[in-house]
Amino acid sequence: xxxxxxxxxxxxxxxxxxxxxxxxxxxxxxxxxxxxxxxxxxxxxxxxxxxxxxxxxxxxxxxxxxxxxxxxxxxxxxxxxxxxxxxxxxxxxxxxxxxxxxxxxxxxxxxxxxxxxxxxxxxxxxxxxxxxxxxxxxxxxx
Numbered sequence: 001x002x003x004x005x006x007x008x009x010x011x012x013x014x015x016x017x018x019x020x021x022x023x024x025x026x027x028x029x030x031x032x033x034x035x036x037x038x039x040x041x042x043x044x045x046x047x048x049x050x051x052x053x054x055x056x057x058x059x060x061x062x063x064x065x066x067x068x069x070x071x072x073x074x075x076x077x078x079x080x081x082x083x084x085x086x087x088x089x090x091x092x093x094x095x096x097x098x099x100x101x102x103x104x105x106x107x108x109x110x111x112x113x114x115x116x117x118x119x120x121x122x123x124x125x126x127x128x129x130x131x132x133x134x135x136x137x138x139x140x141x142x
Contacts, residue, residue: 035077035094041102045134048104048126055120056080056093062117064124066110071126074099107131 040051052073054062062075079095082088107129115124 034096035098037098037100039073039100039102045128047128048106048108050102050122050124050126052100052122052124053120054117054122057120057122059117059122062122064113064115066108066113066126069104069108071102071104071113071124072099073101073122073124 038053042049042051048071050071050073054075054077057075057077061077062073065072065074074097076097077095080093104126109127109129112127113124115122117123
């Protein structure tokens with residue numbers, strides 16, 4: 001028995017599975033294309049920071065909502081139309097509507113949420129409420 005063909009076949013199947021999982025292919029929802037932008041979430045002593053990849057999305061096409069300790073970022077990337085006389089052979093950059101929702105596990109100050117869009121990245125800062133921030137407790141001695 002030669003194991004090489006079996007391993008080669010398994011490797012091809014695994015590569016196809018990984019390729020399908022990693023590529024951001026547009027989905028159809030109610031007849032409209034949709035996609036999921038990549039998001040990094042971090043936290044420091046003051047706030048949660050969400051960095052959303054939105055190249056090609058205009059800032060006025062993005063809506064940010066904070067409600068019940070849940071952050072929602074949604075919007076739409078417009079489809080780029082081909083110029084006259086140009087035929088598109090392949091397209092990988094998704095377009096259409098997107099939405100990302102994050103339930104936060106610490107109390108936040110919804111009134112002080114801020115957002116900055118720069119170089120295709122949207123950074124949303126969600127400040128923690130004072131009771132959620134760490135604080136140093138002095139130890140008193142006798």
